[in-house]
Amino acid sequence: MAADDAKVYVISVAAELAGMHPQTLRQYDRLGLVTPSRASGRGRRYSLRDIATLREVQRLSQDEGVNLAGIKRILELELEIDGLRRQVEYLRAFVDPGRRVFTADPTGDVAVNRARSRRPAGPSERAAVVLWRPSGRA
Incomplete structure (x- = not known):
């Protein structure tokens, strides 16, 4: 104490x-x-x-x-x-310093940065919170 x-x-x-x-x-x-x-x-x-x-x-x-x-x-x-x-x-502590994990989409909603994904997010994925790290990093 x-x-x-x-x-x-x-x-x-x-x-x-x-x-x-x-x-x-x-x-x-x-x-x-x-x-x-x-x-x-x-x-x-x-x-x-x-x-x-x-x-x-x-x-x-x-x-x-x-x-x-x-x-x-x-x-x-x-x-x-x-x-x-x-x-x-x-x-x-889970995010590398200086690395952006989330961004804002054109409507101002939070969007998750994606790794090598070119397809648009579906409705259920827009609500998910995902921590993405580039491959090859621990």
Whole structure:
């Protein structure tokens, strides 16, 4: 587990580091804005990443005027974007750098580059996703 994700701070310390009242942290936990882990005695434990999230919630609320429902949606979308970025990086590992695998056809739809194929793609092939590598390459 990375140091930023280590759930080590009790609520009073996390509240002080985030510049908030502990009751605010409890409310944010109930709303699902931050999800601390629970110690064996049910006490909340926060990580540095949680504290950074709390600071961002406070900034969005106070500086930008975003309500808590909007902040929750923003945080959800940021998590989704992070997951999609990781997925893109994972998929990039399968493609040679600088080699175009997909292009846009005249209508703007994604078209798959084909290896030595001169025939037009059929309807079912247009929807398929194919990773093509030139022959002779691993």
